[in-house]
Structure formats: structure tokens, C-alpha cells
Amino acid sequence: MRRVLFVLVMLSLLCFPLVAGGTTEKTSSADRIAKADEGLDQQTKDFLEDKDFSNQTLVVGVWGGVIEDIIRETIVPSLEARGAKVELLLGGTGDRMAKIYVERNNPTMDICYLNLYECQQAMNDGVTEIPGNKIPAYDDLYPQAQIGGYGMSFMGLGIAYNPDFFDSPPEWKDLWKPEYKGKIGFPTYPGSEGEAFLAIAAILASGDEYNEEAGFQKLQELLPAPLFYTNLDELFMMMTKGDIVAAPVISGYAWTYLDKGMNVAFSWPTEVGTVKMMDVLTIVKNNKHPELADAWTQLALSPRTQKAYAERIYFGPTNSKVVLEGEVAERNVYGEKVDRLIDLDWLHIIDSRSERTLRWNKDVVEYR
Template sequence: MKKIMGSLLSLTMAGILLVGCGNGQNNDSAAGQEQAEGKPTQLVISTWGFSEDFFNKEVYAPFEKEHNVKIVTEIGNNAERLNKIRQGSGNVDVVYLSDYYAQQAINEGLFEQMDHSKIPNVEQVYDIAKAPLGEEYGPAFTIGRLGIAYNPDLIKQSVTSWGDLWSDEFKNNVTTPNITTTAGPMFVSVASTVAGNEQFNEDAAFAKLKELNPGIVKYYGQTSEFVNMFSQEEIAGGPIMEMYMKDLKAAIPNAVFVSPKEGAYAVMNTVNIVKGSKNKELAEQFINWHLSKEVQEKSAKAKVDSPVNTEVVLNAEEADGVTYGADVVNNLLKLDMKFVNDNIKTWTDRWNRELAQ
């Protein structure tokens, strides 16, 4: 009798365990199942692909080791990668996008809403970077600034203002970003400011851009085009993100970066979780890791990304060419990306009609 009861009890417990496993398989993430089997969970990250050696060694590898994860990357520019997510053609968990493109994804419902309490390192981040596109969405993991870079051998005047780009010295000697780039809408805003408006004025902006248009060597679509023209002295300068100064200085060692007196623009690259990710908890842990002082400091010292973590401390040499410090970050101008995305089609049509060469 005892043996029968013992057998029945064993069968009952086994049934409970099997039911438990079945429920877990339905409700838990794929990560839980794989980790239970001792296999690394695959975390798919969509990113640009620059500085891959640094990211593989300093960002991905330590996280893989600690969390039994295998990170797989999908590489491409903002537009290409966003389109893949729109089409549902990948299994992306975490996506890095500039704020301009991230806002489009938010508008289309492509991101999971994020609980920032599960990403505690957000509390160490500059306020401007904590939730640049809304509390429900991801932080910026780096902030750059759009200012003016120029070659002082070709430009003799003191460059202090966005308006200096309209001077005779820059005529036929300047490049500006195309409207389709991340910096394009920022330069439309610049033109409105140079035209004397405190609030954005579209007509005034495009009138001012028309004044500059005859002296533009080329509207650049990729930063590499700016770097190449600058290196060959086809241009004396133009608006560019500070993070590319190391490339400009490699060609022109005395190249100068200016934060214009009207203000430089914040260029924020965000990190978010893709809607439907089976690894949301793991993705949150990864984002928290990327915001940590350890990762942010290494990225800054390697001049890969400017830090958003306020606990990062850099000396003068380490900070050179990096957007760093509260006095710099807190004074950056921030575009309303929802407003930009609501108007970008109109601006692009006007740009192509009135300015395209």
C-alpha cells in the first residue's frame, strides 16, 4: 500500500512539474527556456556597426559572460534598420537609433514601453538624456553636439556664430547637411535663427537657406563626405557633429570646432526595446549595463561615444573632441522631434523644390 501511495504521489508531483513547465513555456521568455537548458540566450541588437572592435570587447563580451548571452548584431544605417523593423523581417530585441528615427518608430508603435525603474542607471544620466522622447521610451546612451568645424588656414575670420556660415569667406567653401540626414532638420532650425526669429519660422528659414544655396559646394548625405571634402580642402568647413573631429584632425591637425553663441544642437542616439521582443528583461539589463559608469567611461576615453553618465570624470586630454560636462550638455539646444517628424515631409518637399542642386 505504501509503495502504491508513493508511486501515486511521485506521478502527481511529476504531473505538477510538467504542467508548471508547460505554463512557463507559454508565459516566460525564450531566454528563460534557453538558460534553463544551459544554452546562451541570443540577444539581437540593431546598431550602426562603427567601432565594432571596441563594442565587442568592452560592451558585449562582459555582458555575454555575466548573463550567459550570445549577442548578435544587425548592422546598417538608421533608415535601413528602421525599415527592417517595420517589415518585421528580423528578431531584433534592442535597437539603437538617432532620436529623429526613434521618434518615427514611436509614432508607428514599434517600441515596447519601458519601465525606467528596471534601468536604475538612468538615475545617473543627464536629465536631457533620461527620456528624450517620452517617459515610456528609452534613454539616450550618448549625446553629441552639432556645431561648426573649420580649417583656420582657409578661414581667417573669427567664427563664433551660425551666421558666420553666410559670410563671404565661406562662400563656395562650405558644405551643409542634406535635409535627409539627422542634422538636416537642425540646420533648417539654424536658418530660422540666423534670420532673426526666436520661434521657428519655416518661410524665413527657407528664405535664408536660399541665400546660402549658391555658395554651397555640396549638401552632404553622409559624414564621410564632409570628412573627405575637408581633408582635400574642397571645403573650409560647415556644420558637423563634434564626435567626428578626430577624423577631421587626422587630416587637418589644426581643425577647429566651434559651439556657436546661439547654441549647439544636441544630437542624441537612443536605445530602445523592439515591440514583441521575447527578451525584454534581458534587454533592460543590457541597456542598464550600457548606461553604467564603467561602460560610459571606457567609451568616452576611447572617443567612441560622449558620455551621458554624470559620474564619468575625464581630464582635459580625454575630454578633447568629446561632448562632456554639465556646463556643455545642459546648454545644448534640443529639437522637438515630434514637431520635426510632423513637418519633415513638407520641409523635404520644399528643400527639393527650392534648394536641391
Template sequence: MKKLALLLTVVLTFGTLLAACGSGKEEGSSKPTELVISTWGFAEDAMRKNVYEPFEKEYNVKIVTEIGNNTDRLNKVRQGSSKVDLIYLSDYYALQGIEEGLFEKIDHKNIPNIENLYEIAKAPLGKEYGPAHTVAQLGLVVNGDQVKTPVESWSDLWKAEFKNKLALPNITITTGPMLMDIAAKHAGNQEMNTDAAFKALKEINPGVVKYYSKSADLVNMFAQGEVVVAPMQDTFYGSVSEAVPSAKYITPKEGAYALLNTVNVVKGSKNKELAEKFINWHLSQQVQQANAEQRVDSPTNKLVKLTDEQAKGMTYGAEVVEKLKLLDLRKVNQEMSGWIDRWNREME
């Protein structure tokens, strides 16, 4: 009997050890879910620290990023040549993806932080698609040492004193359609009329030093004294002010233009619910606060609080954000190919 009891004890103990080993192996080998995010790669270190790594730990996720500009990354999704779950795009490019059926409709129950956003950021392209995680503005930058007369209006770009000292955005970049709207209104048309815009642009064209496609080029032109005034995103103003301490950022009296960067779930993603949880994570007050304080992005979460010093150079606060001008992006998409053709014929 003693031998039998001893044998049973050994068997039970061995069985318990096997079960424990099996359970530990299962837990330890729980492979993280891979979430593929298509983004610009801007401030990658801060994004990894503030956004990616905490999310990975919270949800047992491995985040992989695909880096590139709006056009290249959207084309990859169009071609089906990437395994992207989430894609960050400026609103103009995101609308193209929506109209081409490339994105999933989002489930708001998985993204409750949308309710904490400024109104223009909640559903810039429709309630079924992604919100804006950051906002910037297009205003005017002037070299204060060389510009003595007040610059208060978009129409001041047409002043004779700025001939051969002016840079403007190329039609093909995100702010190109905004230039069309600025020109149309300068010509007295409030509906972004194509003929009115090109009439005004042809008037200013002889005095344009360059139609820039990269903000870095514009920064260099200010630094080298080639230009003294230009429309510019506030995101890049810091680089200009470092090179030209007298540089000033001006919000024209007609208003600055909103630049909204959105995030959407790509059609066919196998991780749709997890992707929505990530969007909610990025929109949280904690994440947006950290990114804003480190000057990664201007926040769209209205619960974020910044000091005057922290807010300097940022698109921040309801007074600023809710007054920004928005273009009719659907009209822009309809007109863009014709605008580019006409631009190439008449402007370049």
C-alpha cells in the same frame, strides 16, 4: 547478507553516478539566451570588448548584431523582417518608431542607472521609452589656415567670404532639421518657421559646394581644400583634424545642438526584461567609462570622470551637455515630408 549489502552498495553508487552525470549534463548544456541588437556597427571591436562580451558572461547570453544605418534598420522593424530585441537609433528616428507603436514601454526598475544620467539623456522622448546612451553636438569646423576672421555665430555661415567654400548638411540626414532651425533664426524667426528658413537657405544656396549626406564626404572636402567651414558633429572632428591640423571646432555663441543616440526595446521582444538589463549595463559607469576613454562614445552617465586630455574632442561634462540645444522633434516629424518636397523643388 554480505552479497545483498554489496549489491545495494553497487546500486546506490551507480544511481549516484547517474544523478551526477545528469546534473552535469543539464548545467553544461544550458543554452545561452540569444539577444538580437540592431545597431550601426561603429567601433564594433571596442563595443564587443567593453559591452557585449562582459554582459554575455554575466547573464549567459549570446549577442547577435544587425548592422545598418538608422533608416534601413528602422524599416526592417516596421516590416517585421527582423527578430530584433533592442534597437539603437538617433533620437529623430527613435521618435518615429515610438509614434508608430514599434517599441515597448520600459520598466525603470530594471534600469536604475538611468538616474545617473544627465537630465537631457534620461528621457529624451518620454519617460516610458529608452534613454540616450551617448551624446554628441553639432558645432562649426573651420580651416584655421584659410579662415582669418573670427567665426563665432551660426550666422557667420552667411558671410560673403565663405561663398563657394561652404558645405551644409542635406535635409534628409540627422542634422538636416538643425540646419532648418539655424536658417530660421538667421532670418529672425525663433520658432523654426518654414518660410523663414527657406528664405535664408535660398540666400546661401549659390555659395554651397555640397549638401553632404555622409560625414566621410565632408572630411574629404576639408582634406582636399574644397571647403573651409561647415557644421559638423564633434564625433567626426578628429578625422578632419588629422587631415587638416589647423582645423578648429567652434561652439557658436547661440549654442551647439544636441545629438542623442537612444536605445529601445522592440515591440514583441521575448526578452524584454533581459533587454532592459542590457540597457542598464550599457548605462553603467564602468561601461561608459571604458567607452569614453577609448573614444567610442561621449558618456551620458555623469559619474564618468575624464582627464582634460581624455575629454578633448568629446561632448563631456555638465557644463557642456546641459547647455546643448534641443529641437522639437515632434514638430520636425510633422514637417519633414513637406520640407523634403520643398527642398527638392527649391534647393537642389
């Protein structure tokens, strides 16, 4: 009897999360579409007109967290109202790259979000589609966002710093001041931030982005590193406490943490420059739902979605029609800042990544 009771309790505990599903509302599809499309621009509305995606399921590979929230609020409802189902495949870019390459003859993913630094490679290898104006919003993108796929949002790699230690926003060369030795937070390698930091060091030391020898030597001057950050909470906590005075960080992250009450500020360096970072939406080649994938892309690039990115996580709009104001405009890569970003040779970086990783491990991480 006790065993039976035990089994029953176990089963009911297991079933709880399974049965806790959502409820369906009974409203007409036109109403649902109108509700989901609220605030959408005319271009996107026209593009989606009379589209019916019943019995189609779109698979989208994307990051989790706030990005997922934004997507679920701004893109998914408009597609679901037109009968589509959407599955989000959450994870890091590496996992996704692996999946689309392995499945390149028979893809299960339709939309894949990548970073600027690997998207060109994927496109050149014929794994993702070459972008084009079959998506109306493509023509509205800044030219800098028409690379390797559909640029989703701009960010800049600049300097996050503790304002108590700097009188004015620092430039890259200020990180090398003797008083900050051992107090500069490092990004990890490989990764956009790490590659960009290495390039900046190389440019500072030799004026040449490709001179990795000079770059590594320059980076060694900053060591020992108090932290190689993977976790932003920790980075900004240490920055607030003064264990780290500054670190190369992507603009949006720094602002988010300022909002969370951390003692940080962000500088857009002008000497050498702020390095362009970009999330890129790619359409997987030979995907099963081309029409639905196009609709997703149009919605993602539409001002409604782009504005939500800019306002909530300070990921700057790539659609030139988006208008930002005040503080949001200041904190995002927006307006003239778009043209000031410097671009790196990511294809070259990818080619040398294997050797550079080994060097980074030996000459930076394990440098004594």
C-alpha cells in the same frame, strides 16, 4: 580531369571563409565572467549577479564601424560569459526603423539603436518601450537623456571649420559672411544634421525655429553648395584643401578627423547655440528576451562602455557618473556643455519631413 580539378579548386576557395571560425577557450565560467567584467562598476556587477542567459540569443540593431568594435569589446563579452549569444544587426537607422515597425507584432530585434529624432515617434507609436528605472543606470542619466528611450551618447551639432580661414571659432552667423559664399558644406536632408541646419537658419532669420519659409530663404544665400556631404572623408578632405571653409557637423566626427590628421577645428556656437544630437538605445516592445535586453541596456549605460565611446569617438557620456578629464572632456559634450545644448521640436520636424524634403530638393539642392 581538368574539370574535376577546377571544381575542387572552386570548392576549396569557397570553403575557406566558412571553416575559418574561432577557437573556444576552456576556462571556467566564473573566470570568464571575472575577466569580462573587468573595470565594470559595482551597480552593473550587482545587476548582473547570478544571471544566466544560456540558450538565449539577443538581437541588437546598431551602426557598424567603431561603434560595433566598442560594443563587441565592452558589452558583448560580459553577456557571452553568462551564456548568452549576441547577434548584431548592422545597418542605418532607417533600415532598423522599418524593421521594428513592420515586425511590431512579432519582433525579432530586442535592442534597437535610434537617433534622437525618430526615437520619440517610435516610443509614441508603441514600438519601443518607455524607459524606466528597472534599469538601475536610468536614474544616473542626465534628464536630457531620458527622452524617447535610454540616451546613449550626447553630441552637438556645431561648426567644423578650416582654422586657416578663421581667426576665432566661428558662430553660425559667420557662415553667412559674403567671403564664404559657395564655400559652406551642406548636410543632406532628411537627416539630423540637415534638419538642424534648417532650424538654425530659420532662427537666425526670424528667431523662430518653426519658420521654415525664412529658413529656406536664408539657406539659399549660402548657395551654391560645394558639397552635400554623406561621406565624411570627402568633406574633411575638401575642408583641408580649402574648397570648403566650414560646415555644420556633429562634434564627435570633427574631432575624429582632427585625430586622423586633417586640418580641421570645431566650434561650439553659443549664439543660437549648439544643437543637441543623441544616439538612443531603445528596447523593442514585446521582445523575446526582456531580461537579457535589460542586461544589455545596463551594460551599455555603464561608465565602462560610455567612457570608451567618449575616448574613442568623442560621443559624450549620458551617464552623469562618468568622469572625463583634459582633452577628452573638452572635446565631448560633457559637464556644463550638456545644459547648454539646444533641443529642437523633433516631433514637429518629423511631421513636416515629407513636404520639407520636397522643398529642400527643389529650393536647395536644385537651386540655380
